[in-house]
Amino acid sequence: MTATTTAAADRTGGGTFTPAPGPARTGAMIRAQAVLETKMLLRNGEQLLLTVVIPALLLVVFSAVDIVDTGAGRSVDFLAPGILALAVLSTAFTGQAIATGFERRYGVLKRLGASPLPRWALLTAKTCSVLVTELLQVVLLTAIAFALGWSPHGNPLAVLVLLLLGTAAFSGLGLLMAGTLRAEATLAAANLVFLLLLIGGGVIVPMDKFSGGVQDLLKLLPVSALSDGLRDVLQHGAGMPWGDLGILAVWAVVGLAAASRFFRWE
């Protein structure tokens, strides 16, 4: 035992570069990676526009000005849950897809693939970074909504489950897009999907503005399920919205399975 220790000490002595390889502790690697990913996201102006400025602006403008008929009650009570769904969409799907697409393009994922950081740990770190960003978004948007007179109801646990399952569903779809398309195509497609879902996903436009058949289809979209579920709980004080959770769960399973099957690292 003593002999082994001495040999190891000799190996780590010597010059500056005398080999002493080894991975850092897995927890420390994931923390470092998550901190870096979050910094990259917060440093990126376009990403902040998407994840912070647009949702906050929509919340303020559509609450203050009666642009869309949001049904009975205060418009902020209708809008706030939809904007929270939009926040999850912007970070877990659009932001993550664009960032990961360009990381793939610039060889960041390739280089990390030769580092001691395992792939599952990289994905864990990305998820942590998405959750931290979402937490900041929820705090900010909730504060704005309260300032606009929002009075939410319902079970906070149901809200948490909806947000987490929504994050899983959007992450799967975002990573699927980032891992299969070219970076420029991902950039264009992710923004287009963001815009379409913003209009057609029950975020700021109530579902009943669409005709029956279209409405039935739109209700199956993940962002519709998320905004509908959040609205059931926060606006109408419902319990667990199992139907919407079911839709999100299916999207999460399909999206994550497809992403892990088709994602190309280079």
Place this chain on the structure above:
Amino acid sequence: MRNEPAVQVTGLVKRYGTKAAVDGLDLAVPHGSVTAVLGPNGAGKTTTVEICEGYRRADAGSVRVLGLDPVTQGARLRPRIGVMLQSGGVYPGAYAEEMLRHTAALHAHPVDPALLIERLGLESCGRTAYRRLSGGQQQRLALAMAVVGRPELVFLDEPTAGLDPQARHATWDLVRELRADGVSVVLTTHFMDEAEQLADQVVIIDGGRSIARGTPEELCRGGAEGTLRFTGRPGLDLASLLKALPADTAAAELSPGSYRVEGKVDPQLLATVASWCAQHGVMPDHLAVERRTLEDVFLELTGRELRG
């Protein structure tokens, strides 16, 4: 275990579609040595290195890196190797120092990042985003990232491409220090002087095969051709000189008083020329044997036509 080479590649084949990028390549990298892989564009250098790094699977042949299979045992291998890609590999928005510190944080016993930053002359751009660094600065950061984890073996893919002379020398000094500290180094390069300066072993590959290997001296010495030059009085009787020399030797007066002898240059030939000069009362000034450079060897082996 120490007797086994750091890298042992045997009969490696890698096809893209029907084209074989690597076609039966052999490579052995001894522990603690610097091996330079030379070859024209498209020779299969990067493909070979990336198979050793575990990025691609071999279609045939065997690859052992530090005694491990880079694909199936990659998780155990990756912490022990350092990788410098030909380009990219860094978040465009990350600051140089931030990225190096991050890479260090993924390892158990990293080199102090501040020391590497100073050594590679990156002090002025520690707080500069990667996308705003010059090409040379990006290269040096990638090199620092490859060695910061104190690996046993580093792969450097064209580490000095696009560097100015100062940065090239800083890179060479670092590679020499790696070698002195017992790190095995595999580098690909287009620069013959780089291989001559740094490499214990040069491997020339072309068409996906290794076509020559040896120390730079061995490669330059190999081959029968050689040239001897001297100056003397103009108009020497070269026919008489050639009679004294072996049959396949040629001699010419290039300009008045400047002579060239081409053939198998060995001590015997040198002695024969010197004694012929003595018999004819000629003082052979500037008598010199011309060595082939690595570049001559390289062009001889891989041809002079341009590659894609």
